Amino acid sequence: MNGLYVMNLDRFPDVYGPDERADIERHLRVAAPPVTAGDLTPGLLADVDVLVTAWGAPRLDAAFLDAAPKLALVLYGAGSVRSTVTPESWARGVRVTAAGHAIATAVAEFALAQILYALKHGWRYVLTSRATKAWAARDAEKGAFGSVVGLLSLGATGRTTADLLARHDVTVQAHDPFATFPDSVRSVGLEELFATSDVVSLHAPLLPQTRGLVGHDLLRSMKRDATLINTARGGLIDETALVEVLDERPDLFAVLDVTDPEPPTPGSPLFSLPNVVVTPHLAGSLGPERRRQGRLMAEELARYAAGRSLLHEVTEQRLGHSA
Template sequence: MDIVISEFMDEPAVQRLREQFSVLYDPGLVDRPLDLQSALARSRALIVRNRTQVNQALLEHAPRLQVVGRLGVGLDNIEQGPCRDRGVQVIPATGANARAVAEYVLGAALLLARGAFGSTRAVASGQWPRTALGQGREIGGLILGLIGFGDIARQLSAMAGHLGLSVFAHDPGLAPDDPAWAAHRARPLALDELLAQADIVSLHVPLLPSTRGLIDARRLEQMKPDAILINTTRGGVVDEAAVAAALRAGRLGGAALDVFDEEPLPCSEHLQDVPNLILSPHIAGLSRQANTRVSAFVADAVARQLRSPS
């Protein structure tokens, strides 16, 4: 077996790989760890999304593994050190789903700023909350604060500019005079300044020890009481319970959480019936077009790696 694919992949990309290699495509393998270990015994490549844990224990069952393709960009489910030690190349789909995430963030911002789109049940039942729901905001003229300024944030910055948003961003990895700021029409700010000034805060950082719990109760208190928080990066970056508490207390204007510290999210009482909260199941980077781009990108990259001389 040349390639094992343990999670969903776009079928045309799978077929393209089958034309060149022997392929085991079984999206259910992620939930059958013993079968996955067995499948990897002779495999040269593994393709995953975000649920398959590519760690030291799994690598011990994959002595021939040369490459791991990641159908996405986050690498917190792939242990980089053990992969490097074994000479396993890790290939994320950098940039392939950036537009999908950027559009999700803007869509959530529009919904939460206007605040009028949760009224279907009330209106259908004969209520008419026109006065209460007529105080929403247009996003033109508001300030978008981006925490992290990689590819997704840069695409988002460009889109936001067309809607009349001013864009501030915080990224300690970029120098204040880096040309990327001007090229993507964003102004660099320290994190505390950004949180204090932004009307909409969107997170675009990996989950690292330094970013775990980055947005906690203390940082939420730094934000404007009508600000909107959007997290499409990794769940552990945000304290979910603190967000829910801030929304219930009226100390935050709205929030959209697409990612969670534990996924799939178990039944969570602290996130139920929270006002102005949008929850989605880690799908910001998923769209028909993005799935096609991501799958094609990874299929081609894995194929090149397997064909390259050892």
């Protein structure tokens, strides 16, 4: 099989390091050096069976597919493929597998850290001490044992977060109308999730039907001293509503790794409210963590070459409910 690396070249060595490339090139003949989508020519694509890519992938439109008549598989070493796949690529039977599960691991690790820290009221004490320049007075923090953690969505990241939480003495509940629930997670309605959780962690995809989903009513319904954590997409939250409710309810706290817009506008109240902390989109894979993505793509290629099923294949039907 013939292959070609096409992606953002600044990210290429992060995703596809020497070990990952060696594993990929056990199955692929890669005659040309990596290129960006903008540098592609029809001659480069003519004999390509497998496209190896990630961030900066080309769009699989009719013109691209006409130039790559042999293309059968796309290894997308990043998360969402929405900007890459097209009706034409589905119609021509081009298969796509993606590394969203590898990114989900990194996000879930970050979410777990924030959830456990929130149950100890860690950030609250940090900000209080910084504001008062004094030892923060202890409050009625719960800690992990017996606390209730709510997850909005059990996609790849939500499910991985639930798996990590299973090692701790917390009750895990989730809302997801499309998911199959493991025995360790209780299924609840959206309103119950917000009203009964000590921490609510958002993991839903940003779709037209989820934009602004977390608004005044859900936020005001949250338990006393509850924390909202968002490592998914900023647009899931009505940010105006969040600012208003955080101002009304100083007992609530928010940890936002994503915002809308991102970054927040200069002077945003998110930087000055005493009960919110904003981190600069740290939850996803950073630096060498991205090698997980390249490794996953190498494993998928090995399965494909052996005629086995792909574990992380993206289908047109599944894409409708994913990020």
